[in-house]
Amino acid sequence: IDPDDAPRAVREYLDVLDDKAFGASTPVKPKFTSHSDPASQWTAARKGPAIFAYSNNYLIDTDHSVIVDVEATRSIRQAEVGAAQTMIDRTEECFSIKPDWLVADTAYGSAENLAWLTKKRGIIPFIPLVDKGERTDGTFSRSDFEWDADNNRYTCPEGQHLLQSRRNYSDPRRKEPKTGRRRYRATKAICDACPSKPKCCPNTNTRFIGREAHEDARDFARLAAKSPFNTKAQAKRKKVEMLFAHLKRILGLGRLRLRGPCGVQDEFTLAAIAQNLRKLAKLRPKTHETRIAI
Numbered sequence: 142i143d144p145d146d147a148p149r150a151v152r153e154y155l156d157v158l159d160d161k162a163f164g165a166s167t168p169v170k171p172k173f174t175s176h177s178d179p180a181s182q183w184t185a186a187r188k189g190p191a192i193f194a195y196s197n198n199y200l201i202d203t204d205h206s207v208i209v210d211v212e213a214t215r216s217i218r219q220a221e222v223g224a225a226q227t228m229i230d231r232t233e234e235c236f237s238i239k240p241d242w243l244v245a246d247t248a249y250g251s252a253e254n255l256a257w258l259t260k261k262r263g264i265i266p267f268i269p270l271v272d273k274g275e276r277t278d279g280t281f282s283r284s285d286f287e288w289d290a291d292n293n294r295y296t297c298p299e300g301q302h303l304l305q306s307r308r309n310y311s312d313p314r315r316k317e318p319k320t321g322r323r324r325y326r327a328t329k330a331i332c333d334a335c336p337s338k339p340k341c342c343p344n345t346n347t348r349f350i351g352r353e354a355h356e357d358a359r360d361f362a363r364l365a366a367k368s369p370f371n372t373k374a375q376a377k378r379k380k381v382e383m384l385f386a387h388l389k390r391i392l393g394l395g396r397l398r399l400r401g402p403c404g405v406q407d408e409f410t411l412a413a414i415a416q417n418l419r420k421l422a423k424l425r426p427k428t429h430e431t432r433i434a435i
């Protein structure tokens with residue numbers, strides 16, 4: 142169709158094709174696309190029926206539950222992570238405030254996002270990680286291996302070193318990984334002679350430990366998760382869930398009236414304003430008692 146003759150929602154969809162909250166969030170081709178609102182995402186939440194939907198993302202002040210920023214995105218994880226970064230930057234630009242720490246759910250715990258938060262913005266992340274290195278079958282987990290950044294190696298519970306490579310290349314760049322992920326391992330001879338082998342790598346010759354490109358940021362998030370403040374931070378995260386529940390159940394925003402990314406953004410922003418007004422009215426200090434005489 143001629144884009145100039147297309148309905149508004151379709152024109153807006155074409156406008157956001159390169160936007161990281163919409164078209165550029167993933168290279169995966171959607172299974173179904175709505176003809177009347179192509180920017181929406183065919184998705185099913187919690188094993189419910191699939192629907193065309195958008196995601197609403199809030200950045201809130203955890204002390205008072207005041208919504209500081211709102212961003213509408215496609216309903217996929219990558220877009221929601223991009224929205225969090227957009228909102229943090231926009232809040233700093235508009236109000237000159239930046240959070241010292243951020244609490245969010247596992248969806249925001251990707252290595253790239255943690256690296257962006259910690260290294261680029263200096264924000265402490267209280268975000269649970271998806272840690273595939275933790276084992277539940279009684280064998281050593283990844284956390285049992287100690288990382289030694291100075292020597293670029295892991296030390297196993299038996300005190301042996303797991304190295305990326307044992308070769309001495311004349312060109313050190315040959316040791317650099319071709320992808321962001323690096324693998325560290327002990328030698329077969331060392332592991333064969335180890336008394337803990339059945340508890341470490343019972344089915345393989347030697348033990349490998351993988352290290353992602355931004356593993357230092359993930360390590361920092363693991364440290365933050367162990368800090369005493371993490372329990373408080375996770376309790377405060379419920380405040381944003383309560384706002385979403387209020388939005389759907391009380392304000393009835395389970396269904397949208399307007400189509401297209403701009404229509405949805407407008408609707409989400411108006412709903413956030415309504416929620417903020419309600420909240421701010423409660424926060425307003427009481428200067429005097431209102432008395433009614435009959």
Ligand code: SF4
Nearest residue numbers: 297332335338341348
């Ligand atoms: S099996 Fe190898 S890696 Fe595992 S504890 Fe023993 S020496 Fe260390």
